[in-house]
Amino acid sequence: MSEQPTQGVSRRSFLKLAGLVGLAAQAGGLVAAGNNAGKSSESYTGWESFNPGTQFFNRKPFEFEGPAHSPVSAVRRPSHLTDYVFGRVGTFQKFYEKHPEWKLGDPLEDLELPPYLIEFYSKFPERLEWDFKTFSETIPNNMKDRKIYENYYKLADAYSEGFTAHGRSLPRPQAPPEISDFLKPLSEDKQIGDPVPFKSPDLAAEFIKEMAHRYGATLVRITKTNPNWLYSEGWRGCPPDYDFSKMPEHWTYAIVMAVPMEWDVIIGSPQFSTSYDAYDRVSTAATRLVGCIKYLGYPARAQTPMTGYDMIVPPHAVEAGLGEQGRTGFCITAELGGNARMAIVNTNLPLTIDKPIDIGIADFCKSCKLCAESCPSGAISMADSPDGMVIRGYEHWYINNGACYNYWRETMGPMGCRMCVATCPYSRKDNWLHDMARKLDPRDPTGVVRGSLLWTQKNFFDYPKAEEYHRPPVGHFASYRPEPPYMVADKYLDIPITNPNEGG
Amino acid sequence: MFFDGNIFWFLMGIIFILVAAGFKVFAEDKGWVLTWWKWLLAFIWYVIFTMSFYTYGTLHGERETADIRLFLLGMVISLILGVGFWRLMAVNPKNETTKEG
Ligand code: SF4
Ligand code: SF4
Numbered sequence: 001m002s003e004q005p006t007q008g009v010s011r012r013s014f015l016k017l018a019g020l021v022g023l024a025a026q027a028g029g030l031v032a033a034g035n036n037a038g039k040s041s042e043s044y045t046g047w048e049s050f051n052p053g054t055q056f057f058n059r060k061p062f063e064f065e066g067p068a069h070s071p072v073s074a075v076r077r078p079s080h081l082t083d084y085v086f087g088r089v090g091t092f093q094k095f096y097e098k099h100p101e102w103k104l105g106d107p108l109e110d111l112e113l114p115p116y117l118i119e120f121y122s123k124f125p126e127r128l129e130w131d132f133k134t135f136s137e138t139i140p141n142n143m144k145d146r147k148i149y150e151n152y153y154k155l156a157d158a159y160s161e162g163f164t165a166h167g168r169s170l171p172r173p174q175a176p177p178e179i180s181d182f183l184k185p186l187s188e189d190k191q192i193g194d195p196v197p198f199k200s201p202d203l204a205a206e207f208i209k210e211m212a213h214r215y216g217a218t219l220v221r222i223t224k225t226n227p228n229w230l231y232s233e234g235w236r237g238c239p240p241d242y243d244f245s246k247m248p249e250h251w252t253y254a255i256v257m258a259v260p261m262e263w264d265v266i267i268g269s270p271q272f273s274t275s276y277d278a279y280d281r282v283s284t285a286a287t288r289l290v291g292c293i294k295y296l297g298y299p300a301r302a303q304t305p306m307t308g309y310d311m312i313v314p315p316h317a318v319e320a321g322l323g324e325q326g327r328t329g330f331c332i333t334a335e336l337g338g339n340a341r342m343a344i345v346n347t348n349l350p351l352t353i354d355k356p357i358d359i360g361i362a363d364f365c366k367s368c369k370l371c372a373e374s375c376p377s378g379a380i381s382m383a384d385s386p387d388g389m390v391i392r393g394y395e396h397w398y399i400n401n402g403a404c405y406n407y408w409r410e411t412m413g414p415m416g417c418r419m420c421v422a423t424c425p426y427s428r429k430d431n432w433l434h435d436m437a438r439k440l441d442p443r444d445p446t447g448v449v450r451g452s453l454l455w456t457q458k459n460f461f462d463y464p465k466a467e468e469y470h471r472p473p474v475g476h477f478a479s480y481r482p483e484p485p486y487m488v489a490d491k492y493l494d495i496p497i498t499n500p501n502e503g504g
Numbered sequence: 505m506f507f508d509g510n511i512f513w514f515l516m517g518i519i520f521i522l523v524a525a526g527f528k529v530f531a532e533d534k535g536w537v538l539t540w541w542k543w544l545l546a547f548i549w550y551v552i553f554t555m556s557f558y559t560y561g562t563l564h565g566e567r568e569t570a571d572i573r574l575f576l577l578g579m580v581i582s583l584i585l586g587v588g589f590w591r592l593m594a595v596n597p598k599n600e601t602t603k604e605g
Contacts, residue, residue: 012529019526022519029507029516030554031561036507038565267567433562460570460577481567 037431045218045335045430046260052213055220056430057334059321059357062442068318068325068356071228075393078312080234082120083392085401087234091117092131104132130402138409145412145471151497153271153413155487160274160414167280167306170287173237177248177310180237181299181346185291195297198350205352208255211292216285217257218340219333221320221354225254225311225346228393235310250299251346253353256313256320257285258333258340261418263429264484266339269422270376270407270469272483274414278341279305286343298349305341313342315394321354324361328371328380328420329398332361334438337426338371359442361426364450365397370457371420374480376469377407380420410470412477412500419469422480425457476501523550537596545589553582 042048080087095111096102102111108118108128121128150157173180174188184190198204205222212220227247235244259282260266266273283306293300303309314331318324322340323333333340334357372380379400381389386397408416421427428434440449468478477500490497506512527546531538556578563571 012533015522015529016526016533019523019530022523022526025519026516026523026554027557029512029519030558031564033507033512033516034558034561034563035565036505036561037558038562039567040505040508040565042508264567429566431562433559456570456574460573462569 034433037433038429040431043429043431044263045339045428046258047262048430051216051218052210054213054218055335056435057359057438059334059354059359062357062359063321063355064358066223066319066356069315069394069396071393072390072395073393075228077228077230077232078392079116079120080231081114081116083401084231085405088117088120088127089131089134089402089405093135096132096135104129124402126400127402130400130406134402134406134409138406141471142409142411145477148498149412149477149500151493151495152489152499154489154493154495156265156268156272156274156413156483159265159487160276163274163276163280167276167283170283170304170307172307173301175237176239176242177235177237177251177299177301181248181250181301184294185287192294192299193297195349201350201352204349208289208293208349208351212255212257212285212289215288215292216259216281217289218260219258219322219335220255221317221322222253222255222351223316223320223353225251225344226316226319229315230311231309236308250348251301252348253346253351254311254316254320255289255345255347255351256317256322256342257282257289257345258317258322258336258342259285260336260339261341261421263339265487266418266427267422267481268479268483268487269419270411270417271413271477271479272487273416273418273422275305275341275416275418276414278339282341282343283307286345289345293345293347293349296349298347300345300347300349302343302345304343309344311344313344316344317342319356321357324357324359325396326361326371326424326426327365327369327386327397328424329396332365332424332426334359335430337428338421338424339427360450364426364441364454367450368425368454368457370423370425370463374419374423374463374466375404376410376417376419376466376475377403378466379403379407407469417469419480423463425453472500531593534594535596536593539597542593545592549582549585549589552578552585556582 037043046054048054078084081091082088091114095113099111108121113121171186175183182192184192198207208222209220225247230247231244233240233244235242238244259278261273261275261278265277283302283304286302286304287307290300290302301310303311303313314325314329317331317333323331326332326338328338330338331340331342332338366385369382372382377400381397381399383389386395389395389397391398404417411417428437437449437453441453444450464478464480468475471477485491489495490499528538531542536542556575559578560571560575563574
């Protein structure tokens with residue numbers, strides 16, 4: 001039976017109206033769904049409840065036969081005493097305090113520095129300038145600034161301190177690797193038992209990765225330990241006359257783990273963020289894994305931010321395929337970008353190793369430069385490519401760690417900066433928007449996706465100018481993004497608070 | 505959470521069908537003959553339009569100030585494409601007549 005024209009018109013009008021209302025409902029619904037995706041706890045990559053689903057990027061299509069690093073000239077192992085910034089500035093501070101009248105331009109010998117440091121500073125004079133500035137100018141200024149502004153950052157410091165306090169309680173090796181790595185955890189004399197054989201290295205690797213995730217590692221991959229990346233001296237538990245020239249035989253494998261810093265906190269860099277949340281968590285995960293491996297009768301040693309390193313981590317992370325080396329010198333991972341604090345567990349448990357990956361990060365870095373533009377100390381290279389940047393025999397991006405450390409000592413809140421982590425477009429949460437970028441860019445051979453992403457980043461997202469992060473009057477202790485609401489000291493604390501952003 | 509649950513996306517699917525049905529009636533009333541490529545253009549426009557809202561919400565949730573800027577960009581693109589596509593919608597293939605009523 002045909003409908004009456006009036007009924008037909010009314011049904012059609014109804015459908016059109018319903019379509020229009022549906023359009024509005026979809027728009028509103030998507031705003032709400034997007035808002036949820038942006039702030040849902042499930043989007044906090046690495047801090048979600050679905051560990052081990054935190055390693056969600058499928059690396060298989062991007063793997064290649066390593067190595068990812070090949071020396072271009074004679075290799076020199078890194079030194080704890082010079083290359084490692086804390087080792088170097090610690091020594092400089094000690095001697096500078098003995099000779100506070102020393103100025104740049106005076107003979108280095110007047111400082112009575114050890115010969116190795118005189119040699120290092122002669123090769124890298126810009127590091128000497130920065131280290132001098134740190135102790136002659138930056139730290140004294142910072143002490144004054146802290147008297148005025150410290151309370152504004154009180155809750156950020158408190159947040160960080162919780163992780164620091166725990167991390168410091170983790171056990172450190174007290175004897176050389178040949179002894180301590182074969183002892184039961186926390187024991188001074190009880191040897192680990194006989195090794196329990198696995199059915200295959202594949203299954204052993206599978207089990208170890210499952211454990212690592214369950215112990216708190218967001219990401220985990222395995223590679224071989226490279227003797228070129230061991231520190232040339234100063235391994236934990238070793239006396240000065242220990243033979244550091246040979247890698248202990250049982251350090252065959254490097255199980256590399258990564259954990260991000262908290263996402264709302266990291267975007268409050270440099271002043272409000274802390275490295276210690278991730279330091280503590282990744283160190284805890286590695287310590288747990290050592291316990292597990294030793295229980296199964298294999299020697300193990302953890303290299304962690306809270307208990308110390310006998311080797312450098314970034315190149316191992318790259319070889320293991322966690323990510324690629326970025327302009328910042330560290331490993332930019334597929335899931336966490338640069339927001340990845342890392343630890344290694346060395347063992348001789350036979351494991352199948354992973355391959356390095358190429359997901360286009362190295363190329364992205366060539367045109368991006370966002371970290372370099374935001375870096376308050378100018379420590380990151382603005383060059384178009386790392387060609388010619390050779391350090392210790394390998395050609396890759398590296399930063400001026402003297403300049404970087406100098407700015408660390410200028411910041412307020414928990415020490416450090418982390419701006420290069422916060423600004424990196426790869427350091428983004430786990431939701432549909434960023435996951436789409438993660439999936440599309442490496443698969444786009446034309447570079448259109450990369451170009452669009454970069455154009456959007458540079459033209460639509462706010463980046464305070466690098467000088468704004470400095471102390472007044474040059475800057476105003478800016479942060480990349482406002483601190484998370486639970487770190488607003490004014491809201492919680494009944495103490496006098498001076499906000500540097502309001503002119504002090 | 506409702507907004508990332510299956511019921512929400514099921515409802516969104518139903519509403520999408522309703523929008524498509526409404527568009528079909530609207531097009532018929534305008535005298536447009538909906539060929540496959542016109543459906544495709546309409547779909548592309550719809551994706552860009554709705555994704556602008558989704559992106560806005562997501563960046564807003566992340567407390568990014570780029571939220572409103574990218575939303576406006578999406579709206580401008582939707583407007584420009586909308587005008588262009590609207591004209592194409594009116595292009596009817598030869599020998600096709602529109603159904604009225
Ligand atoms: S931590 Fe800060 S100062 Fe150091 S390289 Fe990164 S952005 Fe620059
Ligand atoms: S901010 Fe850009 S240049 Fe810097 S590490 Fe990240 S992708 Fe590379």
